[in-house]
Amino acid sequence: xxxxxxxxxxxxxxxxxxxxxxxxxxxxxxxxxxxxxxxxxxxxxxxxxxxxxxxxxxxxxxxxxxxxxxxxxxxxxxxxxxxxxxxxxxxxxxxxxxxxxxxxxxxxxxxxxxxxxxxxxxxxxxxxxxxxxxxxxxxxxxxxxxxxxxxxxxxxxxxxxxxxxxxxxxxxxxxxxxxxxxxxxxxxxxxxxxxxxxxxxxxxxxxxxxxxxxxxxxxxxxxxxxxxxxxxxxxxxxxxxxxxxxxxxxxxxxxxxxxxxxxxxxxxxxxxxxxxxxxxxxxxxxxxxxxxxxxxxxxxxxxxxxxxxxxxxxxxxxxxxxxxxxxxxxxxxxxxxxxxxxxxxxxxxxxxxxxxxxxxxxxxxxxxxxxxxxxxxxxxxxxx
Amino acid sequence: xxxxxxxxxxxxxxxxxxxxxxxxxxxxxxxxxxxxxxxxxxxxxxxxxxxxxxxxxxxxxxxxxxxxxxxxxxxxxx
Numbered sequence: 213x214x215x216x217x218x219x220x221x222x223x224x225x226x227x228x229x230x231x232x233x234x235x236x237x238x239x240x241x242x243x244x245x246x247x248x249x250x251x252x253x254x255x256x257x258x259x260x261x262x263x264x265x266x267x268x269x270x271x272x273x274x275x276x277x278x279x280x281x282x283x284x285x286x287x288x289x290x291x292x293x294x295x296x297x298x299x300x301x302x303x304x305x306x307x308x309x310x311x312x313x314x315x316x317x318x319x320x321x322x323x324x325x326x327x328x329x330x331x332x333x334x335x336x337x338x339x340x341x342x343x344x345x346x347x348x349x350x351x352x353x354x355x356x357x358x359x360x361x362x363x364x365x366x367x368x369x370x371x372x373x374x375x376x377x378x379x380x381x382x383x384x385x386x387x388x389x390x391x392x393x394x395x396x397x398x399x400x401x402x403x404x405x406x407x408x409x410x411x412x413x414x415x416x417x418x419x420x421x422x423x424x425x426x427x428x429x430x431x432x433x434x435x436x437x438x439x440x441x442x443x444x445x446x447x448x449x450x451x452x453x454x455x456x457x458x459x460x461x462x463x464x465x466x467x468x469x470x471x472x473x474x475x476x477x478x479x480x481x482x483x484x485x486x487x488x489x490x491x492x493x494x495x496x497x498x499x500x501x502x503x504x505x506x507x508x509x510x511x512x513x514x515x516x517x518x519x520x521x522x523x524x525x526x527x528x529x530x531x532x533x534x535x536x537x538x539x540x541x542x543x544x545x546x547x548x549x550x551x552x553x554x555x556x557x558x559x560x561x562x563x564x565x566x567x568x569x570x571x572x573x574x575x576x577x578x579x580x581x582x583x584x585x586x587x588x589x590x591x592x593x594x595x596x
Numbered sequence: 597x598x599x600x601x602x603x604x605x606x607x608x609x610x611x612x613x614x615x616x617x618x619x620x621x622x623x624x625x626x627x628x629x630x631x632x633x634x635x636x637x638x639x640x641x642x643x644x645x646x647x648x649x650x651x652x653x654x655x656x657x658x659x660x661x662x663x664x665x666x667x668x669x670x671x672x673x674x
Contacts, residue, residue, distance in 0.1 A: 372603040374661055518604035518626040529626075554624060555638035560605045 216275035218381035221479035222432045222444045225415050226299055226391050228242025235305045236397055240270055240313040243393075250400035251413040252393060256354070256386030256489040257280060257461070260474065261392065265378045265385070269314060274381025276314040279363055280307045282323040282387040283354030286459045287509075288489045292387050294429040296323060299391060300332045306341065306390025309397055310383065311340040320363050323387075326430060332595050351460070351513035355561045356384045358515075369515040370561035386487075388417055399530035407433035412474050416485060420445035421454060434485065435477070441490055450494035453592065454577050458486030461507050461566025463573035464499060493520065498582055498592040504529065504536040510567045521564045524555035528571060538596070540580050540586045548575055597665045599637040600648055602629060606659035613660055616651040623668055637663070 238246070248263040269276055280303055285294040304321070311319035319342050321329060333342055340584060345363050347353050353368040360382045362368035377384065392414060396404045405413040410435035418441055425446030432441060438455060442448055454465035457571045465471060475484050480557035493499055505578035528551045533559035535544055550574050555564035575582055584591045600620065609627040620638050624630040631638035640648045640662065652660040 230615075370605075372605050374601050374603065374663065497597075519607060519609050519626055520604065520624065523626040553634070558602075558604060558628070558630070560603070 213557075221306040222430060222436060222440050223300070223415060224293060224431050224558065225395060225407065226302060226388065226417060227431045229496065230306075230536075232302070232395070232398055234395065234410075238309060238313060238397060240266075240315075242310055243313040243397075244270070247393060250392075250396045250404040251394060252389065252404065253385055253413075254488065255392070255416055257459070259484060259486075262385060262389055264385055265312060266314070267380055268376065268378035269383045272381045275521065276311075276316040277320070277360070277363065277382040278311045278314055278316045278361055279320040279322055279345075279382070279384045279389050280304075280387050281309075281356075281359050281369075281384050282321065283359065284324070285349070285351045285354040286457050286461075286487060286489060287351075288421055288456075288491055289487055290419045291429045291488055292580070295388055296329075298381035298490060300329065301336070302388045302391035302394045304332070304338065304542050305394035305397075306335060306385075306387075306392070307342065308338050308340055308386070309393055314383070316340060316594075318343050320345055322359050322363060324349060332336040335372045339496065350559060352515050352563055353512065355521050355563070357445070357561065359384045360478075369517060370562050372459065376387075386431065405560060408536060409433070409472075409474055416488050418473070418488040418490055419486075420490050420492075422456075423449045423494035425449055426493055432473070435474045436551075437469060437472040438458075438465075438473055438490070442469070442492060448492060449492070450496065452492050453495045453497065454493045454499055456491040456493065456570075457481075457483045457489070459489035459491075459514075460510055461562070461570060462486050462489065463569060464493075464503075464577035466577075481577075482569060486526075496592060498590050499569075499574055499578040500532070500582065500585060500590075501521060501536040501593075504532040505572060506523055507532050507567060507571055510563070514563065515561075518559040520555050524551060524558075525539070525564060525567055527551055528555065528567065531573075532571060535582065535585050538585055538590075540588075540589050542586065545575060547581060548572075597640075598645060599647070599665065600631075600640050600651075600661050601661040601663045603638045603659045603661065606657045607655075608657050608659075610655055610656050611626075612656065615653040616654065617644070617647050620648070621650040 253259045357371040358368045430444040465481045507529040511529040552568035614621040621629045
């Protein structure tokens, strides 16, 4: 149950322009306990509790490899880049907390532009040295096992999941998650929980884009009404038709200003807050055409390793492109459904699953336009 | 409980497993194995374990593995 102890709204914690004082030294059980009491979950998209992953690494008995993941391969997301630009020390503080707790000999920062962090790292007196690793510019390069592979000197592509990564001693955490941990270490788990909802505590960074006046990064507590995020990004530039929540692996939801951005409130739409990407689609733009464009991009971004993804995603993308361009046949919606089921769960990573989820949500959210497109016209653009 | 795990990064769709284990696997549009129950890693009933082991042993890409669950507590509390 969500209890709304206080009206969640836009607020600044990670993005606050204040000094935070020295970082306390915590042992492993204190870090695990704080993260658990705070209810801190991964901000990279999966929403997995940090303490569970950290605990698995601690009990694995393997030499720990602790990695801050700032790859942000999602084109619609800019929050990790913004955080690393404006608050790199919070990220590095969080990385040190975990690396120290796990008694790691080295920690890793995985980012697209490592050179930008040499000066910041040089200005700190970190007990655990930080090694910079370059994240390639590819959608799946930020996937947990791809990150671990890149740090191990292999290609940044997802690996098979027969063994869970934390059980092998490797912890990959999104940079925003680490920055939250750095604040929790200073201000406590109770403070962290004063934002967000009871079940989904804390703030998150959202990247607001599409038909808004001032696209950018906004911080808010989970449960923030969609309308508050849109307003914080300058407000809509046109009446909105729908909103894509959760990025390219996300789902379309109604442009309802009251809709809370939380796992609980979004679940009826098959959506989650994910990594906080919110993209507004204006009235007059075709949601099917936009989804077909994204599906084409995602098909191109397959790492090329897994047969169902290599073959299924292009097939899905072209089927959707046919629908968008009125090259339709009556069996097309059933074919889309069949293909989304065909690729789901059948890959080393969740790239096929996320792509299928996006497409399935478009077929639901724009169902009236699906029918219209099958009959040769578009309700949104009034074409052809 | 025994499950059949498919390493998709290794599988190249030769189709041997679907022939050796038709009770559990079919081929998809492109010849890759697809669990008949629709799950990513189908459960292997005890009676089919010898056949499943044969499929694992004969996969030319070494892409199949039998995994046994509930051997390890997933999340110790502290």
